[in-house]
Amino acid sequence: EAQVTQNPRYLITVTGKKLTVTCSQNMNHEYMSWYRQDPGLGLRQIYYSMNVEVTDKGDVPEGYKVSRKEKRNFPLILESPSPNQTSLYFCASSYRRPGGLGLTEAFFGQGTRLTVV
Amino acid sequence: GQNIDQPTEMTATEGAIVQINCTYQTSGFNGLFWYQQHAGEAPTFLSYNVLDGLEEKGRFSSFLSRSKGYSYLLLKELQMKDSASYLCAVDAGNNRKLIWGLGTSLAVNP
Numbered sequence: 699e700a701q702v703t704q705n706p707r708y709l710i711t712v713t714g715k716k717l718t719v720t721c722s723q724n725m726n727h728e729y730m731s732w733y734r735q736d737p738g739l740g741l742r743q744i745y746y747s748m749n750v751e752v753t754d755k756g757d758v759p760e761g762y763k764v765s766r767k768e769k770r771n772f773p774l775i776l777e778s779p780s781p782n783q784t785s786l787y788f789c790a791s792s793y794r795r796p797g798g799l800g801l802t803e804a805f806f807g808q809g810t811r812l813t814v815v
Numbered sequence: 816g817q818n819i820d821q822p823t824e825m826t827a828t829e830g831a832i833v834q835i836n837c838t839y840q841t842s843g844f845n846g847l848f849w850y851q852q853h854a855g856e857a858p859t860f861l862s863y864n865v866l867d868g869l870e871e872k873g874r875f876s877s878f879l880s881r882s883k884g885y886s887y888l889l890l891k892e893l894q895m896k897d898s899a900s901y902l903c904a905v906d907a908g909n910n911r912k913l914i915w916g917l918g919t920s921l922a923v924n925p
Contacts, residue, residue: 740916800908801913803848803860804850806859
């Protein structure tokens with residue numbers, strides 16, 4: 699079954715304690731991205747990756763890191779979480795259309811609800 | 816700048832038809848997506864338009880006018896389970912990322 703898997707689904711942590719949210723897809727998608735979703739602010743992109751070892755900042759990258767060492771995995775790292783990073787996080791993946799014609803539809807992971815106290 | 820506008824909330828009655836509008840201003844255009852998102856869940860893909868006109872998929876249809884920067888999602892024979900947020904997103908081509916609207920929260924009443 700084609701899917702994007704995020705872990706954990708729920709996490710409560712304390713300020714400053716490093717954490718990693720994992721994301722894995724089994725569709726051989728080139729493009730992967732991380733979003734956070736907050737009430738009234740919609741989906742905001744944190745980082746994205748066009749392919750292995752190619753990552754770039756989205757709209758709200760401060761306080762986050764990512765890596766793309768393998769095509770299927772795209773972990774999100776919070777080196778020193780703060781309460782303003784409390785949010786619902788989604789990982790998503792898609793194909794890149796040939797000829798530079800953009801992206802196909804995104805498949806989303808189940809979401810990670812993070813609370814930083 | 817680049818932006819997408821959608822109504823914040825809409826209400827409709829079970830069995831009726833509802834149209835959710837989306838207007839966009841982007842520097843480029845590689846297509847427009849509609850997603851459905853139930854509360855606390857992940858968005859799921861509904862439709863994609865890249866050429867002008869109507870795309871029909873069961874009870875859901877989506878329309879695009881590139882010259883007007885306008886799209887709508889049409890939901891027919893509404894069911895209670897259609898109560899959700901509907902997100903419009905444009906592949907603007909630049910930086911290879913999607914531009915997202917804030918979503919339209921649809922409430923379907925009996």
